[in-house]
Amino acid sequence: MSDSQLAGLLSVQDLDVSIDQHRHRRQTLPERDELRAIDTQMDSLKAQSDRVTGALDVIARRESELEAELSATEQRAATVSRRLYGGEVSASRELQAMAADVETLKARASELEDQGLILLEEREPLDMTIDELAVQLGSLDLERAAVLGRLAEAEDKVDGEIASLIRDREESAAGIPADLLANYERLRARLGGVGAARLVGNHCDGCHLTLSSMELDRIRHLGDGEVFTCEQCSRILVPSKPSS
Numbered sequence: 418m419s420d421s422q423l424a425g426l427l428s429v430q431d432l433d434v435s436i437d438q439h440r441h442r443r444q445t446l447p448e449r450d451e452l453r454a455i456d457t458q459m460d461s462l463k464a465q466s467d468r469v470t471g472a473l474d475v476i477a478r479r480e481s482e483l484e485a486e487l488s489a490t491e492q493r494a495a496t497v498s499r500r501l502y503g504g505e506v507s508a509s510r511e512l513q514a515m516a517a518d519v520e521t522l523k524a525r526a527s528e529l530e531d532q533g534l535i536l537l538e539e540r541e542p543l544d545m546t547i548d549e550l551a552v553q554l555g556s557l558d559l560e561r562a563a564v565l566g567r568l569a570e571a572e573d574k575v576d577g578e579i580a581s582l583i584r585d586r587e588e589s590a591a592g593i594p595a596d597l598l599a600n601y602e603r604l605r606a607r608l609g610g611v612g613a614a615r616l617v618g619n620h621c622d623g624c625h626l627t628l629s630s631m632e633l634d635r636i637r638h639l640g641d642g643e644v645f646t647c648e649q650c651s652r653i654l655v656p657s658k659p660s661s
């Protein structure tokens with residue numbers, strides 16, 4: 418293995434680390450946290466809105482029942498009144514009974530009207546709450562769209578950087594023998610993204626352990642085509658200042 422091929426492998430390693438970091442940054446863009454926070458807030462407001470809508474539906478049902486009963490009561494009162502004053506009935510007992518009926522029906526109608534007013538009072542604050550929730554949800558929706566826009570911009574920027582790094586990586590990898598590259602990929606997958614490490618001074622930069630003087634001697638006198646592997650971490654170890 419030539420020195421330049423090993424140096425090329427280190428370039429590939431550095432670029433792979435950089436690509437991994439960029440992908441991680443893409444996954445953890447702050448806009449994603451902002452979106453999650455907005456969605457949580459919107460979910461909670463929607464749940465609140467659903468509860469209030471449910472309460473309003475109950476009131477609406479009671480209102481329509483009241484209105485139906487009120488209208489029936491008023492019609493009945495009108496019908497009895499017409500007969501009472503229509504002159505067709507002359508028996509005084511019957512007339513008295515009818516007058517009593519009209520009174521009872523009018524009392525019932527007034528009671529139903531009072532109940533309607535109570536329902537109206539119950540409805541007003543709920544209507545206001547629904548309006549307030551709609552305003553809050555509307556402004557969160559706008560905020561969400563703005564964050565989505567910023568997220569797309571940030572993603573595009575990182576994607577551009579990743580594409581450029583991948584092109585550099587392809588260039589650096591082009592000169593490396595396929596079996597060395599395959600070995601590197603296997604090690605990289607197994608060892609947390611680092612398959613090739615520099616020898617820095619007398620220690621492996623992959624596992625940070627010190628090499629024995631025998632190992633150091635071997636790595637300094639590698640023949641052509643030989644690849645040195647760190648005995649501690651199994652990574653491909655590349656001398657940072659290869660002897661020429």
Ligand SMILES: [Zn+2]
Pocket residue numbers: 614621622623624625626647648649650651652
């Ligand atoms: Zn090592």
